[in-house]
Amino acid sequence: MASNIITISSSLVLAVIVSLTVQIFYFSPIDPLPLELPPSSSTPGNQLQNITKLGEGALKDPEDVCVDNDGTLYAATRDGWIKRLPRNNENWENWKHIDSNTLLGIAASKDGGLFVCDVEKGLFKVTEDGFSLLLSQVNGSRLNFADDVIEASDGIVYFSVASTKFGLHNWYLDVLEARPNGQLLMYNPYTNEVDIVIDKLHFPNGVALSKDEDYLLVSETWKSRVLRYWLKGANKGKTDIFIENLPGGPDNINLAPDGSFWIALIRQTIEGLEFVHKYKVIKRMLATFPRLYKVINGATKKAMIVKVRTDGNIIKMFSDNNGKVMNFVTSALEFEDHVYLGSLNSNFVGKLPLHSD
Numbered sequence: 001m002a003s004n005i006i007t008i009s010s011s012l013v014l015a016v017i018v019s020l021t022v023q024i025f026y027f028s029p030i031d032p033l034p035l036e037l038p039p040s041s042s043t044p045g046n047q048l049q050n051i052t053k054l055g056e057g058a059l060k061d062p063e064d065v066c067v068d069n070d071g072t073l074y075a076a077t078r079d080g081w082i083k084r085l086p087r088n089n090e091n092w093e094n095w096k097h098i099d100s101n102t103l104l105g106i107a108a109s110k111d112g113g114l115f116v117c118d119v120e121k122g123l124f125k126v127t128e129d130g131f132s133l134l135l136s137q138v139n140g141s142r143l144n145f146a147d148d149v150i151e152a153s154d155g156i157v158y159f160s161v162a163s164t165k166f167g168l169h170n171w172y173l174d175v176l177e178a179r180p181n182g183q184l185l186m187y188n189p190y191t192n193e194v195d196i197v198i199d200k201l202h203f204p205n206g207v208a209l210s211k212d213e214d215y216l217l218v219s220e221t222w223k224s225r226v227l228r229y230w231l232k233g234a235n236k237g238k239t240d241i242f243i244e245n246l247p248g249g250p251d252n253i254n255l256a257p258d259g260s261f262w263i264a265l266i267r268q269t270i271e272g273l274e275f276v277h278k279y280k281v282i283k284r285m286l287a288t289f290p291r292l293y294k295v296i297n298g299a300t301k302k303a304m305i306v307k308v309r310t311d312g313n314i315i316k317m318f319s320d321n322n323g324k325v326m327n328f329v330t331s332a333l334e335f336e337d338h339v340y341l342g343s344l345n346s347n348f349v350g351k352l353p354l355h356s357d
């Protein structure tokens with residue numbers, strides 16, 4: 001009797017192990033590569049706990065912020081609103097609405113209006129008259145995961161495709177897979193043509209142009225680095241590393257008035273668990289059980305932004321080390337001696353005064 005029970009229960013255990021193995025190895029949604037994550041670091045001061053909350057309660061997960069020539073601040077929210085704060089105003093205005101819950105990067109256009117990235121629909125242009133879908137397909141395939149956008153003064157629009165394989169609801173599969181599934185693309189609005197600027201990027205997230213428009217920066221979130229693509233000069237057409245070993249995954253990048261760049265950094269895992277990303281078997285397991293991934297995800301445990309000079313040196317670093325006031329900060333925009341912060345886990349835009357010291 002007892003030995004029968006042991007046989008039955010050990011067969012059960014065996015069956016569970018076999019089916020788990022089959023699930024994890026044969027039906028895995030990812031084909032992972034090991035990923036080395038730099039250890040995260042803390043900064044003294046917790047300066048990002050000292051922000052003012054703009055539009056609190058009215059701005060759901062404003063991933064990106066931008067400012068136009070009139071000094072109006074814009075944010076795209078998770079519920080499809082493009083909201084704006086005219087200069088010297090207290091109240092955010094519901095400006096335009098897109099039927100979407102996947103809006104990400106936004107950028108002001110030289111001729112007025114904004115470019116808006118939608119993970120599921122593609123690239124929008126939003127003006128006073130309403131919105132139009134500029135681009136929904138590339139080479140006959142749906143434009144998936146448009147993430148950030150910038151317009152050059154010649155009218156060419158550069159934008160990133162964070163992942164050609166995964167979407168916003170399962171973005172964590174892209175970091176677990178750690179393969180270069182993303183691209184930096186350019187869109188010519190005069191010819192309607194789209195070309196690849198850089199193929200095979202590890203979650204290209206933020207895109208920025210240098211002050212003289214001689215190069216583009218693009219963040220590779222999972223690689224903790226930012227690449228530079230030369231548009232002019234002797235290195236035209238070449239790509240090199242602008243900054244690497246960042247203490248977090250770079251998200252949106254914004255040009256600062258002095259020609260440096262503000263970069264928001266996402267913490268990929270909770271402290272001390274960076275090693276998990278080195279093991280394919282653990283990653284397959286986490287891909288199969290997304291609840292486990294949520295446990296190790298560090299994005300909501302911290303906020304960090306850095307200001308990086310054109311020579312690739314970090315000149316300012318601000319954080320909320322335990323994410324108490326603000327966390328999952330995805331963009332930092334400098335305007336008139338303040339930094340405005342977007343986040344995927346807040347209902348406001350953060351505003352931090354910059355002291356001239």
Ligand SMILES: *[C@@H]1O[C@H](CO)[C@@H](O)[C@H](O)[C@H]1NC(C)=O
Nearest residue numbers: 045046047048049050051353
């Ligand atoms: C917070 O802001 C106040 C007022 O601007 C300033 O005096 C203080 O030094 C700031 N604290 C930090 C940690 O930056």
Ligand SMILES: *[C@@H]1O[C@H](CO)[C@@H](O)[C@H](O)[C@H]1NC(C)=O
Nearest residue numbers: 138139185186194195196197
């Ligand atoms: C479109 O497809 C052609 C032919 O395969 C390829 O050369 C080109 O790079 C593709 N363009 C984009 C933007 O994917």
